[in-house]
Amino acid sequence: MKQEMEKARKHSWWAVLSNPIFRRYARSRLRPRGLGVALLLSGLVAGFIFALARSVAMNRIGMEISDAERAPLVGLVVLQGVILFVLGTAQVAGGMTAERDEGVIDYQRLLPMSPLAKVLGFLFGLPVREWAMFGVTLPFSVWGLWRGEVETAVWVKLYGVMLSTALLYHLTGLVTGTVVKNRRWAFLVSIGLVFCLYTVIPQLAKFGLVGFQYFTITPVFREALPGLLPRDAGAAVETAQRLLPTVKFFDLDLPEAIFTAFSQAGLILTFVWMLCRRWRRSESHLLDKGWATGFFVWTQVLLLGNALPQVEPGNLFPSRGLTGLVGFARPQPPDANEAVAVIGVYGVFTVVMLWVFASMITPTAERQRAGWRRARKQGRKRLPVAGDAASGFGWVALMAVAGGVAWWIFARGVVESKWFPGQVVDGGVLAGFLLVTVALGLGYQALLEWRGARFVGLSMLLIGVVPLMAGAVLGTVRNSLTPVAAWVMGISPVLIPAYGAGALLDLSELPALLVRAVPAAFKFWTALALLGMLRVAWGLWRERSRIAAGEN
Amino acid sequence: MDADKGEMAIQVRDLRVDYGNFIAVDDLRLEVPRGEVFGLVGPNGAGKTSTFRVLATLMEPTYGEVYLDGVDVLENVEEARRIVGYMPDLAPVPRDLRVREFLEFHAAAYGVSSSRSGRRERVAECLAEVALEDQAEAWCHRLSRGQTQRVVLAKTLLHRPRVMILDEPASGLDPLARRDLRNALRRLASAGTTVFVSSHILSELAEMCTSLCVMNRGRLLAAGTAEEVWQALGNGRRELKISFLKRAAEAVRWLGGRAGVEDIREADGGVTLGFSGTDDEQADLMEGLIREGFRMRAFEEKRSSFEEILVGVAESNRRDG
Numbered sequence: 001m002k003q004e005m006e007k008a009r010k011h012s013w014w015a016v017l018s019n020p021i022f023r024r025y026a027r028s029r030l031r032p033r034g035l036g037v038a039l040l041l042s043g044l045v046a047g048f049i050f051a052l053a054r055s056v057a058m059n060r061i062g063m064e065i066s067d068a069e070r071a072p073l074v075g076l077v078v079l080q081g082v083i084l085f086v087l088g089t090a091q092v093a094g095g096m097t098a099e100r101d102e103g104v105i106d107y108q109r110l111l112p113m114s115p116l117a118k119v120l121g122f123l124f125g126l127p128v129r130e131w132a133m134f135g136v137t138l139p140f141s142v143w144g145l146w147r148g149e150v151e152t153a154v155w156v157k158l159y160g161v162m163l164s165t166a167l168l169y170h171l172t173g174l175v176t177g178t179v180v181k182n183r184r185w186a187f188l189v190s191i192g193l194v195f196c197l198y199t200v201i202p203q204l205a206k207f208g209l210v211g212f213q214y215f216t217i218t219p220v221f222r223e224a225l226p227g228l229l230p231r232d233a234g235a236a237v238e239t240a241q242r243l244l245p246t247v248k249f250f251d252l253d254l255p256e257a258i259f260t261a262f263s264q265a266g267l268i269l270t271f272v273w274m275l276c277r278r279w280r281r282s283e284s285h286l287l288d289k290g291w292a293t294g295f296f297v298w299t300q301v302l303l304l305g306n307a308l309p310q311v312e313p314g315n316l317f318p319s320r321g322l323t324g325l326v327g328f329a330r331p332q333p334p335d336a337n338e339a340v341a342v343i344g345v346y347g348v349f350t351v352v353m354l355w356v357f358a359s360m361i362t363p364t365a366e367r368q369r370a371g372w373r374r375a376r377k378q379g380r381k382r383l384p385v386a387g388d389a390a391s392g393f394g395w396v397a398l399m400a401v402a403g404g405v406a407w408w409i410f411a412r413g414v415v416e417s418k419w420f421p422g423q424v425v426d427g428g429v430l431a432g433f434l435l436v437t438v439a440l441g442l443g444y445q446a447l448l449e450w451r452g453a454r455f456v457g458l459s460m461l462l463i464g465v466v467p468l469m470a471g472a473v474l475g476t477v478r479n480s481l482t483p484v485a486a487w488v489m490g491i492s493p494v495l496i497p498a499y500g501a502g503a504l505l506d507l508s509e510l511p512a513l514l515v516r517a518v519p520a521a522f523k524f525w526t527a528l529a530l531l532g533m534l535r536v537a538w539g540l541w542r543e544r545s546r547i548a549a550g551e552n
Numbered sequence: 553m554d555a556d557k558g559e560m561a562i563q564v565r566d567l568r569v570d571y572g573n574f575i576a577v578d579d580l581r582l583e584v585p586r587g588e589v590f591g592l593v594g595p596n597g598a599g600k601t602s603t604f605r606v607l608a609t610l611m612e613p614t615y616g617e618v619y620l621d622g623v624d625v626l627e628n629v630e631e632a633r634r635i636v637g638y639m640p641d642l643a644p645v646p647r648d649l650r651v652r653e654f655l656e657f658h659a660a661a662y663g664v665s666s667s668r669s670g671r672r673e674r675v676a677e678c679l680a681e682v683a684l685e686d687q688a689e690a691w692c693h694r695l696s697r698g699q700t701q702r703v704v705l706a707k708t709l710l711h712r713p714r715v716m717i718l719d720e721p722a723s724g725l726d727p728l729a730r731r732d733l734r735n736a737l738r739r740l741a742s743a744g745t746t747v748f749v750s751s752h753i754l755s756e757l758a759e760m761c762t763s764l765c766v767m768n769r770g771r772l773l774a775a776g777t778a779e780e781v782w783q784a785l786g787n788g789r790r791e792l793k794i795s796f797l798k799r800a801a802e803a804v805r806w807l808g809g810r811a812g813v814e815d816i817r818e819a820d821g822g823v824t825l826g827f828s829g830t831d832d833e834q835a836d837l838m839e840g841l842i843r844e845g846f847r848m849r850a851f852e853e854k855r856s857s858f859e860e861i862l863v864g865v866a867e868s869n870r871r872d873g
Contacts, residue, residue, distance in 0.1 A: 010663070020661035027657075028648040103644030106610055107707070111661040112633040280629070281612055366572045373568065374615040 013117040021108065021121025022128070025095075029129040038129055039136050042083060046137035049075040050144070057230065067230035070148035074228055076141045077158070081217070083134050084166040085194070088127035089173040093190030095126040096177025115279035119174070119272055127170055154227035157257040161220040164264050168215065169194055171271035178278050179286065206318050207345040211306035214256075214263035223256045248309035263302060270295050285388045289361045289395045296357050296399045300350070300406035307346075308413040316342065316414065334419050340501050340508045343411045347436065347497025350403040354441035357399060362392040362448045368547050376550065391544060392445055393537070400441035404434035407497075415507050423507050432504040435526060440493045443533035450540040460493075467491035483517035490521035496529065560619070561586040561715050561746035562607065567616030569602045569770075576602040577613070578770035584748060586621075589741045591757030591764030592750040595865055599770040600750045601641060604719050607748070608638035620715045621746075634662075637713030641720045643704035645692035651703055652688040655679070655710060662711035678706040681736060683729075697724035705733070709740075716740065718749040722756055734760040754862050768865050785861045790834075794841070795822040795850040803846045810837060822850075 016022055029035070050072040057068035099105040108118065124131075145155050176190035202213040213219055226238035249259060273291060277284045287295070310316040317334035363371070371389020375382070383390040411433070412425040448456045471489030474481050490499050502508045503519035510518055562584035569577040577599040584590045594600050605611040607618055609629050618625040625632040645654060652675060659671040679685045682702035687695065695703060701724050708716060718737075722730050737747050737760055751757045757764050758778040765775035766785060774784035796803055804818050812829035827834060834853075841848065 011661070020657055023660065024649070024653075024657040027653055028646075098647075102646060103640070103642075104646050106638075106640060107658070109610060110608065110633055110636075110638055111658075112630050112663075113661060114630070282610070283612055366570070369573075370570050370614045373570070377566070377568075377615040 011113045011117045013114055013120055016120055016124050019117060019121040019125070020111070020113070021118060022125040025122075025125030026128050029126075030132065035129060035132060038133050042079075042133040043136045046076060046079055046140045049079060050140040063230055066147065066149050067232075069144050070150065070228060070230050070234075071144075072140065073144045073148065073150070074225070076137060076144065077162070077221070077228070080134055080137050080141070080162065083130055083137070084127075084162070085169050086191075087133070088130035088166060089169045089190060089194050090187060091130060092123070092126045092170045092173035093177040093180075094187045096122060096174055097180065097182070097186035100181065109279065109282065115276035116272070118279050119275045123167070123170055123174060126174075151227055154224045157220055157255075158217075158224040158228070161217050161257055161260050161264075164261060164268070165217040168264050168268055168271070169198065171268060171275070172197060175271050175274055175286070178275060204345065204349065207342055209303055209307060209346065209349060210310060210316070211263065211303045214260045214306070215267060217260075219256045220260050249305040250309065259306075266295070266298050266302070285361055285363075287357075287360050288388070289386045289390070289392060292357050292361045293395050293398055293402075296353060297402050299353065300402060303346075304406055304409055304413075307410065311413050311417045311419075314419065317419075318342075336420065336507045336509050339414050339420065340505055341498075343407075343414055343505065344498035344501035346410050347407050347433065347501055348494060350407050351437060351440050351493065351497050354396065354399055354403055354437065355444050358392060358396045358441065358445040358448060359453075361395055362445055363389050364452065365449075365543070365547065368544065372548055372550065391449060391540075393442065393449065393540065396441050396445040397438065400437040401434065403441065404437035405430070407433045407437065411501070411505065415505060420507055425505065429504045432500055432526075435530060436497055436500045439526060439529040439533045440496060443529055443536055444493075446533065446536040446540045450536060450543055464492050464494050468495065479513065482513040486514050486517040487521045487524075490518070490525045493529065496522065496526060500526070559586070560584060561588070561621055562590075562748060563617070563619040564603070564607070565617040567603065567606060567618060568614045569599070569606060569611070570614045575770050577606070580616070580767075580770070580772055582765065582772065582775070584746060586746055587741050587744050588763055589737050589747045589749065589761045591761035592748065592767060593752060593754045593757050593764060593862065594750075594767035594773075595752060595862060597769075598767040600752075600767055601719055602770075603767070604638070604640075604717050604748075604750060607715075608636055608717050609633055610638070634711070635714040637708040637711065637716045639704050639708045639716075639718045639721055641723070643701055645695070645700055645703060647691075647693040649692055650688070651679070651684065651690050651692055651695070654692050654703065655707055658707050659710050664711055674710060675706075678709045681709060682706045683732060698726055698729050701725055702729065705736075712745075714745060716745055716747045716749075718747065720751055721749060722751060722753075730756070752862070753859070755859060766862075766865070773865070782855070782861070785865075789826060789828045791824065791854040792827050792834075793822060793824050793850075793852040793854070794848055795820075797847040797849050799846055803841065806841070806844060806846070807837075810840070813837070 011019060053072035053075055054068050057063040057071035058065070061068075063071070099108065111118065113121075144150075172194050173190045176193055177186050180186040180189050198216045202216055202218065205211075205213045226234035228234070229237060248254070249262075254262075270287070270291070274286045277286065277288065307316060314320040314334060317338050319332065319338055320334055367389050368383075368391075371383050371387065374389075385394075408425065408430040411429060415423045415425045444456065447459065467488050467490075471485040471487075471492075474488060475485035489495055499518055499522040502510055502514075503522040560583045562582065564580055564582040567577050567580040567582075568575070580599070580603060592600050592603070602611065606613045606616075607620065607625065609625055609632050612626070620632050621635050623632050623635060649657070655675040655678065656671055659665070659675055664674050665671045676685070676688075679688055682705050684699060684702050684706065687699060687703075692700070692703065701721060705718075705721060708718070722733055725733060737749065741747055741762070749757065749761065754764075754766070761778070763775070763777050764781060766773045766781060774781045776784070794803070800818055800821050800823060804816055804823055807813050807816055807823065807825060812827050812833060813825050814828070815824075815826040817824045827837070829837075838851070
């Protein structure tokens with residue numbers, strides 16, 4: 001009997017179908033009444049797309065039967081995307097928050113299951129109805145793929161990445177639902193985060209940061225598109241696609257699907273790690289310091305590996321990408337300022353990433369006090385370096401250096417390319433970039449650790465946003481005020497990296513009105529940021545010493 | 553596991569819980585032997601729920617050691633979760649499940665049986681234990697407060713936990729259900745389960761517990777049997793009312809010089825006084841009165857109730873801010 005109990009007690013994380021949490025949601029979300037309506041609706045819409053597209057292709061356009069069978073495929077893929085990515089993600093985020101809202105999440109916390117088993121139970125259980133709805137649309141797709149004679153490699157890649165993308169989005173919803181306490185906010189934040197992560201940030205591909213689009217299904221869908229469309233349309237799309245860059249990671253030529261899987265895997269693992277940490281201890285930071293630093297470096301490697309091979313063919317530069325797409329006869333060589341802008345965007349992004357990661361690993365004063373009380377009780381003289389209670393200062397310093405170096409490597413790759421002969425990015429630029437990432441990254445972290453999130457939020461509003469607004473207004477008053485506007489906007493830490501690219505690179509060809517203002521503003525505000533960082537770091541050090549001594 | 557840990561179902565050493573600068577539990581030390589129904593009582597904000605949440609593995613303390621049946625709760629979380637059953641205050645239930653489904657889910661998660669029929673059998677047993685067999689198919693969120701409490705108690709019983717932690721389990725229950733709860737807890741204790749139960753109603757705990765402790769401001773004020781706790785917190789103080797046939801004023805003077813006697817008042821041929829001391833000392837006082845020739849017509853003893861003691865504790869908190 002005891003053996004039987006022990007056997008039954010162990011829930012393997014990989015046995016999803018027998019996972020009690022999955023089964024609990026399968027029970028509640030697959031009740032005939034609610035499920036029937038959902039299946040009817042998705043079946044109706046899928047059937048409508050299928051019938052309409054086939055009918056138009058056969059009867060109006062007069063396509064051959066095997067071509068006409070392909071006509072509904074793209075519409076069905078879009079419908080499946082809406083079901084899995086939008087409805088599924090919203091359900092996961094909302095469902096997770098509802099657990100906490102109702103107060104039953106503590107019961108789940110208490111279950112003697114591993115954190116990973118719990119995460120997978122929720123991941124597959126909460127959107128189980130949406131998976132069922134997706135299943136209802138599949139017969140229409142299968143018919144189209146079979147009768148339309150779509151190559152196996154095409155649909156395997158497409159649906160493989162669709163599933164991994166759905167998991168990624170659902171994990172995003174799960175993380176949001178776990179972090180955001182308010183149910184309505186969780187829904188909005190998850191939709192906002194999904195939109196930002198998988199729609200807005202991939203747009204940075206237009207400014208050189210091509211790696212982010214591989215968090216989405218877009219590249220694989222684009223690659224699969226010619227094979228899904230009726231043959232004539234597919235051939236036309238394929239011709240147009242020859243102008244698009246192929247995916248490369250440093251010197252490796254990789255299939256889109258493999259690189260997408262590689263990119264998504266890092267994010268999926270990180271989200272799962274975050275959730276496991278929270279299930280183990282609900283008070284934990286989302287990421288531990290080591291993982292956060294590793295993930296930051298991984299992101300930089302991903303961006304560099306993906307962006308640098310696009311420099312020589314010129315695909316990294318927005319103007320060439322655009323002229324290529326609209327079919328101009330001879331794309332012009334990239335403009336020097338375009339290159340500077342791309343480098344500036346990379347710098348801004350790196351600094352913003354630093355702030356995001358710093359926010360995730362910086363302990364509050366309360367957490368530090370608790371950590372020190374524990375350490376003193378246990379007779380230790382230091383906090384564990386990677387523990388949640390320990391300072392994040394050193395870790396952010398590591399990230400800042402890694403970010404500065406990555407930014408410099410990117411700048412070198414762009415500037416010392418065939419497009420700008422004779423141009424060199426020297427060690428002085430590296431020092432300048434490091435100064436920017438260290439001053440802004442560490443300044444933010446130290447302020448956050450010393451004065452708390454509310455103070456930093458307000459500071460970011462006043463120093464980060466208001467100068468941008470004021471400068472924008474000033475710049476429109478009259479031309480002579482443009483240098484003043486540049487000085488005012490330069491206060492914002494968000495713009496300092498962009499100013500850095502403009503001021504430090506010889507390549508830069510600033511307009512006459514800005515040629516003195518931008519470098520001067522950059523030097524002045526960066527020096528001030530550095531001094532500010534040192535002052536804040538000093539304040540933090542004193543505060544931490546007081547906490548360590550148990551004075552407050 | 554050392555011998556000491558083996559004998560005790562619950563061991564708490566130097567437990568501290570902080571919320572910012574507020575100390576919710578302050579270096580608490582506590583031991584509960586196996587098979588006890590042990591009560592924890594204290595005014596609001598005493599640190600009861602924080603203590604329970606740490607014991608139930610739901611919260612990481614600032615520091616301290618907690619062992620449940622010899623298992624280190626902070627080190628072996630999953631193992632500890634197998635032996636503990638926790639019922640929170642204002643126990644919630646999910647909106648989208650029926651009572652039977654809710655219990656079957658937990659039975660499966662706790663690995664109550666490897667067969668579905670085995671789990672169903674256990675669910676039926678637990679529903680019978682809390683007298684809710686007729687509500688098995690009801691939606692959880694449609695139940696009354698008292699029924700909800702009982703459903704969650706049934707959930708807590710499912711995996712036959714060795715240690716049960718019940719935070720205010722009697723709140724919302726009618727007198728009949730309270731009596732049933734009391735009986736159920738006693739049955740569990742006699743079967744070897746250790747029950748740690750909290751309430752802010754001390755008399756309620758005194759009725760159902762074999763021993764109890766009182767917490768205030770994160771600290772343990774007293775622990776032991778109900779009598780021992782009363783002695784410790786009420787300082788053994790009681791009010792005595794003695795009616796004399798005559799010489800009442802003389803008796804007042806005589807009593808005024810005795811140890812432990814205070815607040816003497818004479819009224820209607822009788823005397824009311826406060827007395828702090830043991831039962832033996834009280835008997836000596838009575839014997840002294842008789843020896844001195846005071847003829848007593850009636851005698852009445854009134855102890856300060858548990859509620860009065862707790863009110864005193866809470867009022868002193870309020871005074872101290």
